[in-house]
Amino acid sequence: MAITLYSVAIFVRNLDRAIEFYHDTLGLPLGAKGSFGAEFEAQGIRIGVHPANHEAAKAMVGRETGLTFHVDGLLHICGDLHAKGVTFRQEPTQMTFGIMAMIEDPDGNVMALWQPAEEESKDS
Numbered sequence: 001m002a003i004t005l006y007s008v009a010i011f012v013r014n015l016d017r018a019i020e021f022y023h024d025t026l027g028l029p030l031g032a033k034g035s036f037g038a039e040f041e042a043q044g045i046r047i048g049v050h051p052a053n054h055e056a057a058k059a060m061v062g063r064e065t066g067l068t069f070h071v072d073g074l075l076h077i078c079g080d081l082h083a084k085g086v087t088f089r090q091e092p093t094q095m096t097f098g099i100m101a102m103i104e105d106p107d108g109n110v111m112a113l114w115q116p117a118e119e120e121s122k123d124s
Helices: 015-025 074-083 117-123
Strands: 007-012 030-034 037-042 045-051 064-070 087-095 098-104 110-116
Touching: 007 015, 007 064, 015 030, 015 037, 015 045, 074 087, 074 098, 074 110
Parallel strands: 007 045, 064 110
Antiparallel strands: 030 037, 037 045, 087 098, 098 110
16 A cells, blocks of 8 residues: 555635635645635645635634745745735744745745755855
């Protein structure tokens, strides 16, 4: 039996607002949309955004997603996201492993943007 990753699920209160954020603001390609929610593709990984229609899902809205996006030119991208009104939980911060920022989607779901240390010179 082979186990492979199919998708990561994020629960939201407002699906249309979430689609606007993940597709229009972050630029992730929209793969599918329906009553189940929407799926976005990020380098072969599906991110499922689903309406929080039951109590267990509602409890998961506005939490840490565990998602980390690899970003080239992080400081530039963060400037663009600020201009688009994205909420930053953590501004770009130099770490031993690179630069990291934490952003929120419109429902407060938190995700990381990361530029590895060896790519920092590209941002200058």
